[in-house]
Amino acid sequence: MKIDNQTKQVELPFKVNKEVVSHLSLGLYRNFARAIKELISNSYDAGATEVKIKLDLDRGEIIVRDNGRGMSLEDIEKKFLTIGYVTQPSDKLDELGRKRIGTFGIGCLSVFPYCNTVHVITKKMDSDDLIELTIETQRFFTGTPSDIEKEKAKCTVHKSDLAKKDGETIISLKGIKQHLIKELRQKSGSGWSSIDKFSGFEKFKWTISQYSPIQFSPEQRILRSFFADAERVPMRLWLDGKELFRNVPENIEILDKGEEKFGNVHLKYVITTAKKPVEPEEARGLQVRLRDVAVGLPTDFEVSKLTGKVPGKLNYISGEVCVLDGLDSFLMIDRDSFSYTQEVSEMQDFFRKKLTKWSDVQEKWAVQDKDIYQALMPLKDSEPLIEELKKANILHFSKERLRLSKEPMVKKSRERITSTLETIKKALTDKTQFKIISRKEEPKDKQQPVEVKPKEKSIVIYDNHPEFVESIEIDDKKFSVTYDDWDYKKSHYSICKLDSSGKKVAFNSSHPLFKSKISEDVIKKIALGFLLIAKDRKDEEKLLSELNHLIETVFKG
Amino acid sequence: MAEIDTLRDQLIEELWLPMAREGGARFYNSRRKNKQMKLFTLTDGINFKEISRLEDNNLVQRGDCVLWVSNMIKAVRAETEALGVVLNGSICDELISTATCQLNPLFPCDILNLDFSSQDIYVNNSRIEKELEKVESFIVLQGQKRSKGFVLLQTTVVNSEDISRDNVKRVSDAMQSSGWGGLALDAFPPTISSNTQKMDLIKKVAELLCQKYKYNIFKISSLSKDINTQQQLYSLAVILVR
Numbered sequence A: 001m002k003i004d005n006q007t008k009q010v011e012l013p014f015k016v017n018k019e020v021v022s023h024l025s026l027g028l029y030r031n032f033a034r035a036i037k038e039l040i041s042n043s044y045d046a047g048a049t050e051v052k053i054k055l056d057l058d059r060g061e062i063i064v065r066d067n068g069r070g071m072s073l074e075d076i077e078k079k080f081l082t083i084g085y086v087t088q089p090s091d092k093l094d095e096l097g098r099k100r101i102g103t104f105g106i107g108c109l110s111v112f113p114y115c116n117t118v119h120v121i122t123k124k125m126d127s128d129d130l131i132e133l134t135i136e137t138q139r140f141f142t143g144t145p146s147d148i149e150k151e152k153a154k155c156t157v158h159k160s161d162l163a164k165k166d167g168e169t170i171i172s173l174k175g176i177k178q179h180l181i182k183e184l185r186q187k188s189g190s191g192w193s194s195i196d197k198f199s200g201f202e203k204f205k206w207t208i209s210q211y212s213p214i215q216f217s218p219e220q221r222i223l224r225s226f227f228a229d230a231e232r233v234p235m236r237l238w239l240d241g242k243e244l245f246r247n248v249p250e251n252i253e254i255l256d257k258g259e260e261k262f263g264n265v266h267l268k269y270v271i272t273t274a275k276k277p278v279e280p281e282e283a284r285g286l287q288v289r290l291r292d293v294a295v296g297l298p299t300d301f302e303v304s305k306l307t308g309k310v311p312g313k314l315n316y317i318s319g320e321v322c323v324l325d326g327l328d329s330f331l332m333i334d335r336d337s338f339s340y341t342q343e344v345s346e347m348q349d350f351f352r353k354k355l356t357k358w359s360d361v362q363e364k365w366a367v368q369d370k371d372i373y374q375a376l377m378p379l380k381d382s383e384p385l386i387e388e389l390k391k392a393n394i395l396h397f398s399k400e401r402l403r404l405s406k407e408p409m410v411k412k413s414r415e416r417i418t419s420t421l422e423t424i425k426k427a428l429t430d431k432t433q434f435k436i437i438s439r440k441e442e443p444k445d446k447q448q449p450v451e452v453k454p455k456e457k458s459i460v461i462y463d464n465h466p467e468f469v470e471s472i473e474i475d476d477k478k479f480s481v482t483y484d485d486w487d488y489k490k491s492h493y494s495i496c497k498l499d500s501s502g503k504k505v506a507f508n509s510s511h512p513l514f515k516s517k518i519s520e521d522v523i524k525k526i527a528l529g530f531l532l533i534a535k536d537r538k539d540e541e542k543l544l545s546e547l548n549h550l551i552e553t554v555f556k557g
Numbered sequence B: 001m002a003e004i005d006t007l008r009d010q011l012i013e014e015l016w017l018p019m020a021r022e023g024g025a026r027f028y029n030s031r032r033k034n035k036q037m038k039l040f041t042l043t044d045g046i047n048f049k050e051i052s053r054l055e056d057n058n059l060v061q062r063g064d065c066v067l068w069v070s071n072m073i074k075a076v077r078a079e080t081e082a083l084g085v086v087l088n089g090s091i092c093d094e095l096i097s098t099a100t101c102q103l104n105p106l107f108p109c110d111i112l113n114l115d116f117s118s119q120d121i122y123v124n125n126s127r128i129e130k131e132l133e134k135v136e137s138f139i140v141l142q143g144q145k146r147s148k149g150f151v152l153l154q155t156t157v158v159n160s161e162d163i164s165r166d167n168v169k170r171v172s173d174a175m176q177s178s179g180w181g182g183l184a185l186d187a188f189p190p191t192i193s194s195n196t197q198k199m200d201l202i203k204k205v206a207e208l209l210c211q212k213y214k215y216n217i218f219k220i221s222s223l224s225k226d227i228n229t230q231q232q233l234y235s236l237a238v239i240l241v242r
Helices: A019-028 A032-045 A073-080 A107-114 A178-185 A200-211 A221-227 A303-307 A342-376 A383-391 A420-431 A520-534 A540-556 B004-028 B049-056 B072-080 B127-144 B165-173 B195-212
Strands: A050-056 A061-066 A117-123 A129-136 A154-159 A168-174 A236-239 A242-244 A253-262 A265-273 A285-290 A317-325 A435-439 A450-453 A458-462 A471-474 A477-484 A496-498 A504-508 B037-042 B060-069 B084-088 B111-115 B149-158 B216-226 B232-241
Touching (some): A050 A200, A050 B072, A200 A236, A221 A253, A221 A265, A253 A342, B004 B149, B037 B049, B049 B060, B072 B084, B127 B165, B195 B232
Parallel strands (some): A050 A236, B037 B111, B060 B084
Antiparallel strands (some): A117 A129, A129 A154, A253 A265
8 A cells, every 4th residue: 555645634623513403302302291391300400399381272382480490691501502411410419309300401402393482581599680592493403404503592681570589490482383282282082091092281281290200199198108208399380270290090009019129229119000901001000210200101011021921900000110219320311211230120020020910919809809799799789798898908899890790600610509698608708818707696677798897807797687598489489498418319309398387498509400500590490390399299209200300301411 | 678579468468358358249149159250460470479369268260360460571470370361561551441452352350450569660750640540441441341340459659759630630531431520639739749648549539430430339448558668558449339
């Protein structure tokens, strides 16, 4: 190779094209509500205790106002208008006991694609100046790209009307894009199964509430206090005059909660069940939060994919995982996930196991509940008892969630026939940890047949309650029913027999017909009918044997 | 020197709220459980305290108020509170009782909080005369919109600036009303210099305007708070009925 002696050295500057703004803002924040969340996160970092949002679709404007520290001209220049301004994650808490959310300095870019103008009014605490700033955002998306350093934002400084000690920042997005307005005005579809069925406004509200660093509502007392940090001043958020709180599915119950450490990662979690599929479906799984801000949407940590098993009641589960320490530096730039580290892997594995466990537990509950509901079906008014059993946590799901048979008790193959009383006793003994106490005394007036005593962990059953007296009617004659066992081969009364009074009929529980899947009512009525036909006839024994044989032959076949 | 905001808070509790409650009971007793009334307010655009207090007392409803603030920045702030319609500008320059006025479609209201002390009124002289003119315009607008009754809360800073009696009369008499012989203010000197007389004049004008526009006074009450030795925050509350 020939080396030219005439070579020269030059220094070429790196240049940042203004399209970088477009790439960054469009690439990072694909959803308008999430872009607004970035502004809210900025307010949180600015020490705001109150953030108020007003959506004015008629004017194509959205305003976000906070009472945070506000900005000086220098702050605006060095932080707000500096793209990629980096604040190192820090363990230090600010005066409100908060850790910074934003580290990348691109929060203001998030809203650029959605409006024509960003208008900022800000007053820094302990200053009398109020600064007004206008950014024409569309210049970054249209026309010929040019050097970003040539772009200017016009600032005006006024005297503020606020008290000197107060800070404030108001960001107005003007000229909101028409497609967004149309989306926000969209009416709701049928059902609440997905946020896509919500009205445009509700979807926006749900997304903001899901992502923002706000609190649980006062009604969610347990969740609120579990995740509360006494040292940290919370931020409150209003949308169109109504305060927003974290989304919590309706009627949830806590399954599990606790604190865990995975290496340096310290977290708190709550796992809840809605006892039905969580709606909207976007809320299913566990919402991971870092410094109160959602990291992506709720996740099941890909439990089905990674365990090769589809937990049946996974869609009943929701909850929160609040990372308190240790992952500050591992948040991806889109804030939707963490980089994959040993701790993250351990954490994910832990929650996969938890989700599988609680799904399995609920599957088991569903089977138990089904058996108890079926056993209670013959009772005339089982609702009060069902409510008591629910309160005592013996029943977990509503009847509607379980596919119950219309028959009182679907007999399983080879199961012997029993009375309602025995069936209920068996179901409650097998399916609960409660002690079953049988009372033989006559029940008092208005006494329920079954009493649940959660404190004593016992269930009292009044054996002689009228609800348990079974009867059968044939030709307007009523017979009370009992069950007994005898060798059906050794007696012509192989299926049933009457007592001496002729008013009580005993059915042979061990007769094979009652172990078949044929409706026991049908067999009972035919067998009793034949018994009544044969009764008191000279050839009673022979006739009854033949009739019973006939039933056995027909139904066995 | 007392802060006007603090004094205004006292006026809210001691005068505005009791009179609004009484007005609500007078106008809506038989009709509504909560006497929620439509409010027009000249508000300071900072803390909106009078609205939140009236709302706390179930006298007005969030979203059903008309707010007037003196500049655009305050209007933006007010918008985020979602209290109702927000308008901004110089109230003294607004032609209130004309059909084209932006306030026209928003009236009548049940409570008119004409708190001029909340506005940045850049008027070199005749400030109170201009405010009285606006009060009359609002009463005219209420009449045009067939209001059967409302609570008028009128608040201003009374300071060393003199009031010209004849100027007040001339401006008012220029607004015609059938059968009205003009404002009778002869009991006052041509130039009103003492703060006590200024407050008496404001009250007297309000009483006469009620007569002029055929409203009866159901109740009238006033309160003044010292800002300093020379200035008072004066507030007058009137329940007008037809």
